[in-house]
Amino acid sequence: MKPKAFLTLLTLSTLILAIPAVGKPQVVFRPTVGAVDVLVDGALFARYIHEIDPAQPLAAENVLLTKPVLYPLRTPSGTTVTRGWPFTEIEGERRDHPHHIGLYFTYDEINGNNFWNNSRQPLPAIRHLRTELTTDADGHPALATVAHWIGKGEVTLLTERRRTSFIPGDDQHIIDLDIELEAVADEVEFGDTKEGMFAIRLAQWLTENTDSRYQLGTGSYLSSNGDEKEAGVWGKRAAWVRIEGNKEGATAGIAILNHPTSTNYPTYWHARGYGAFSANPLGQYAFQRSHRVENAKPFGLALKKGESVPFKFRVVIYDGARSKQQLDDAFREYAQ
Secondary structure, three states: OOOOOOOOOEEOOOOEEEOOOOOOOOEEEEEEOOEEEEEEOOEEEEEEEOOOOOOOOOOOOOOOOOOOEEEEEEOOOOOEOEOOOOOOOOOOOOOOOOOOOOEEEEEOOEOOEOOOOOOOOOOOEEEEEEEEEEEOOOOOEEEEEEEEEEEHHHEEEEEEEEEEEEEOOOOEEEEEEEEEEEEOOOEEEEOOOOOEEEEEEEOHHHOOOOOOOOOOOOOEEEEOOOOEHHHHHOOOEOOEEEEEEEEOOEEEEEEEEEOOOOOOOOOEEEEOOOOEEEEEOOOHHHHHHHOOOOOOOOOOOEEEOOOEEEEEEEEEEEEOOOOHHHHHHHHHHHHO
């Protein structure tokens, strides 16, 4: 598969304004140190971070940012759906798994390199190379980014090309991620593990947490299959999964949709009640084995130099409640 050409490329050297249609929310990209702020009608919706600003270090000691992330993420009303740690400390919030940071895309077991779990060592890491402005096929403003997946010994394994589109609304904001991984090494093999791949670490209030040592969660998972909570969703295939909860009397949630043209669709879900919410299409054997599937089979993704593979997801961050029917309709629209 050849890389898709990005449209209307402009270097983000200055403030860039995406002009909306009349009456539509306005998106502005604002470059900062190691990041690009995404503003909707002047309010911070998201921040693409590829390097920590020395003037604003992480709250967690001895933790490194080894991959680009989107943090924070907020609903149109301003409710934050991402965990603060390791960026900042929030009372009642878990501080485990510092590699669970914002919204991110990474994976363990690639040619013996554990990208997913690493937050303490310089390598392996996903190193951002550049950011440019583009639009998607429907004209929505987007960031086109390029990164290298670099393993131990400074060996470049993959080139990542990502288009992140931002579609704002009155009661929901949408992020579309169209990601392509191309092999740079002669051969790149992806192991079969639950530790991946497209994930968000949820704000504590949005989790299913029942541990009284921390703020109790109000969230509940629901999948396109009709399965509920971690016990019903974890390790199964589904076209979409959402988690929805209540903060200070207001309902809000986040849904991840997997596009039918994405690799190994419909994806498996590594969705945990404590707040790790991940779509993982490559951990097939690990999930099948956990569910005691007879003759469990690995997906076995392997790329030769120059070969590439696509991953496509939509993230819907919303105020209010969403029924299964509403999300089924949203998925059909996305799939088309």
